[in-house]
Amino acid sequence: MSMLVASQAVMRLAKYLAHAGVASRRAAEEIVRAGRVTVGEEVVTDPARDVDGTIAVRVDGNDVAIAEDRVVWMVHKPRGVVSTAKDTHNRPTVVSMVDAPGQRLYPVGRLDAETTGLILLTNDGDLANRLTHPRYEVPKTYVAHLGAFVGEKALRTLREGVELDDGPTLPAEVRQIESGVLQITLREGRKRQVRRMCTAVGHPVQSLERVAFGPLRLGDLKEGRVRRLSPAEVQRLRDAAAPPARAPG
Known part of the structure; x- marks a missing residue:
């Protein structure tokens, strides 16, 4: 039965x-x-085809409809948990951490299995796209433990852009909060980017945690715990991922 x-x-x-x-x-x-x-x-086969929900839309024969209740969850991902809805190797997933019957959630971006910290889950695909698309430059902040003091030359390279095999990175905000521990804020999201950047300047990452996503911070949410964001927090995310303002004229 269609749910329109x-x-x-x-x-x-x-x-x-x-x-x-x-x-x-x-x-x-x-x-x-x-x-x-x-x-x-x-x-x-035309993604631009207009629909209004009055005619059944199906994917692979299954009815789909816009959920009246769009939600966003914050998850403190532990090490060893993968950032997918399902895993072919039967590893634990971030989606399995949230008890949300009837809600089809999927991760907003990814963290590799060994990285801990803040990841978002939602059933709002449009918001997820805006939060991860490079055009909107939504910042994500990490704390990287490198095990050794990082010199000014390496810090400057991280800040100005590192040449990786898929091209140079954008400028990043980088500061050494204690010897061998960096806080890094990126406005792009390539695969394993922080790890690759640090390796490129001679300081492989020993452990990595994402502590902020846009206006949201991990705060006191314990590892392995989850919480649903408030409407005000979701609106702050929407504001952070708003389209860039057009120049006058």
Whole structure:
């Protein structure tokens, strides 16, 4: 039985799927192009096709609809937990840490299995896309333990940009909060970026924790614990991921 919300505004199909919690906006576009989505009885391959929720939308034959209750959870991920909804090797996942019956949650960005700290889960694909898309430059802050004092030359390289195999990094905010311990704030999110940056300047990471995501800080949330964000906190996230203002004229 289809679960439609008749009063929805018209929106593009990929955005609809993202709001419904199927995938991020970019991943939803690929799902549509792959011919996996039907609107009514029609297979639709154009992610820009307008829908309004009055005609059944299905992915792989399963009804999807925008959840009336969009939620965001903060998770303090322990080491060894993977940042996916499912894992083929049966490792624990961040999604399994949240008891939210009926809510299809997925991670906002990723932390590698050995990295601990703040990760968000949501059923709001549009918000997830904005929080992780490089265009919006939402900052993420890490504390990296390197085991040895980091000299000024290496710090300057980290701040100005490190040449990696996939191109130079953007400028980062870096300070040594104690000998061999760096606080690093990035506005991009490449795979294992902090670890790769530190290795590139001769200081491999011994342990790594994400302590902030946009305006949110891990605070006193204990490792392995989760909490649902308040409406005010979610709005602060939306504000942080708002589109860049256009120049006048």
